[in-house]
Amino acid sequence: MHPVIPYLLAALLFGIGVYGVLARRNAVLVLMAVELMLNAVNLVLVTADATLRQHTGQVFTLFVIVLAAAEIGVGLAIVLQLYRLRRSVITDSIDAADGTVFPSAEPASAADRMEAR
Amino acid sequence: MTVADILLLALGAVTLGAALLVVTTRHVVRAGLWLVVALGGLAGCYLVLGAELVAWVQVLLYVGAVVVLLLFAVMLTRAPIGPSRDLDRSRGPAALIGLGAGGGLAVLLVDAYRWTVLELPAAGTAGRLGEAVFREWVLPFEVLSVLLLAALVSAIVISRPDVAAGRLPEPRRAAEPSPDDGRSPDDAGQPASLGGSARGGGE
Numbered sequence: 001m002h003p004v005i006p007y008l009l010a011a012l013l014f015g016i017g018v019y020g021v022l023a024r025r026n027a028v029l030v031l032m033a034v035e036l037m038l039n040a041v042n043l044v045l046v047t048a049d050a051t052l053r054q055h056t057g058q059v060f061t062l063f064v065i066v067l068a069a070a071e072i073g074v075g076l077a078i079v080l081q082l083y084r085l086r087r088s089v090i091t092d093s094i095d096a097a098d099g100t101v102f103p104s105a106e107p108a109s110a111a112d113r114m115e116a117r
Numbered sequence: 118m119t120v121a122d123i124l125l126l127a128l129g130a131v132t133l134g135a136a137l138l139v140v141t142t143r144h145v146v147r148a149g150l151w152l153v154v155a156l157g158g159l160a161g162c163y164l165v166l167g168a169e170l171v172a173w174v175q176v177l178l179y180v181g182a183v184v185v186l187l188l189f190a191v192m193l194t195r196a197p198i199g200p201s202r203d204l205d206r207s208r209g210p211a212a213l214i215g216l217g218a219g220g221g222l223a224v225l226l227v228d229a230y231r232w233t234v235l236e237l238p239a240a241g242t243a244g245r246l247g248e249a250v251f252r253e254w255v256l257p258f259e260v261l262s263v264l265l266l267a268a269l270v271s272a273i274v275i276s277r278p279d280v281a282a283g284r285l286p287e288p289r290r291a292a293e294p295s296p297d298d299g300r301s302p303d304d305a306g307q308p309a310s311l312g313g314s315a316r317g318g319g320e
Contacts, residue, residue: 001122001166001234001236001237002122002230002235003230003233003235004231004232005125005126005129006125006166008223009129010222011220012219013132014218015216015219016133016136016137016139016140016219017136017140018211018214018218018219019140019211019219020139020215022211022214022215023211023212023215024206025205026204028145028190029145029204031187031190032139032140032148032149032152033140035183035187036139036140036155039155039156039159042171042175043159043163046162046168047166049166049168049241050167050237050238051235053238055241055245055248056249058168058170058171058246059249061168062170062174062246063254063257063258065171065179066178066265067261067264068179069178069182069183070264070265070267070268072183073186073272076189077271079190079194083194083195090203092206
C-alpha cells in the first residue's frame with residue numbers, strides 16, 4: 001500500500017472543502033463543506049495510524065467524529081435560529097451591525113416572532 | 118500497485134467527484150445527497166486502510182445522523198427544490214484559496230512520502246480500539262462525553278429564545294381565556310404548565 005494515495009486524496013478533499021466554505025452563500029451548504037474538511041483530516045489520521053502501527057490515530061478519528069456530531073448539532077441550531085429571525089440563511093445578508101440583536105438580548109421581539117411562526 | 122492501491126484510487130475518485138459536486142451543484146438537496154456518496158466513499162477508504170470500527174462509525178454517525186440532520190435543516194429553512202441561481206458568491210477568490218490550500222498540502226505530503234510502500238498493520242477492530250481508548254485515552258473520552266452534553270444543552274438553549282433569556286416557563290392560569298390558538302406546533306405536545314411560556318414571559 002502506498003500511503004501517498006490517501007494522503008493526496010485527503011489534501012485535495014481539504015481543498016474542495018475550503019473552496020466550498022468560501023464560495024457558498026447558503027449557511028447549510030457551508031456546514032456541508034466544513035464536514036468535507038473534517039473528513040479530510042480524519043483520513044489523514046487514519047492513514048497516519050497505519051504508518052505508526054498503533055491505534056492512536058483511529059481513536060482520534062473517533063473523537064473527531066464525535067466532535068463533528070456536536071458541532072453539527074450546535075451549528076444547525078444556530079442556522080435554524082438565524083432562519084427564524086431573518087427568514088433567510090444567506091450568509092452575505094447577515095449584518096451584525098444593523099441593530100438586530102440575538103434573542104438573549106432582545107427577548108420580546110424574538111418571542112413574538114416565535115409566536116407568529 | 119496492489120489491490121489496496123487500486124481500491125483506494127477508485128474510492129478516492131468517487132469521493133473527490135462527489136465532494137466536487139457537493140460544493141458546485143445548484144440544487145441544495147442534491148448537495149446533501151452527494152455528501153452521502155462522498156462520506157460513503159471515505160468509509161470505504163477507511164475499510165481498505167484497516168480501520169474497521171472507524172468505517173462503521175462513519176457510516177452510522179456521518180451518513181446516518183449528520184446528513185439526516187443537514188437534510189432536515191435544508192427542509193426547515195425552506196430551501197427551493199429546483200436549481201437556485203444564487204447559491205455561490207464570486208468563485209474566483211474561493212477557487213484560488215481552495216487550490217492553494219489543497220495544492221500546497223498535496224505537494225507537501227507527496228514530497229514527504231514519495232512512493233514509499235507500507236504494509237498495512239492489523240485491522241482496527243472494536244476490541245483493539247476499545248483497548249486503546251480505555252487504556253490510554255480514558256480522560257479525553259470522558260471529557261468528550263461532557264462536551265456532548267454541553268452541545269446538547271446549548272442546542273436546546275439556542276433554539277428556545279425564552280430559555281436563553283433566562284425567563285423560565287410560567288404556569289398558565291386555567292381561567293385565562295386562551296387567545297393564542299395559533300400557537301406554534303412546537304408547544305402543542307407539551308403539558309399545559311410549559312406551553313405559552315414565550316407569551317407569558319414577554320408581557
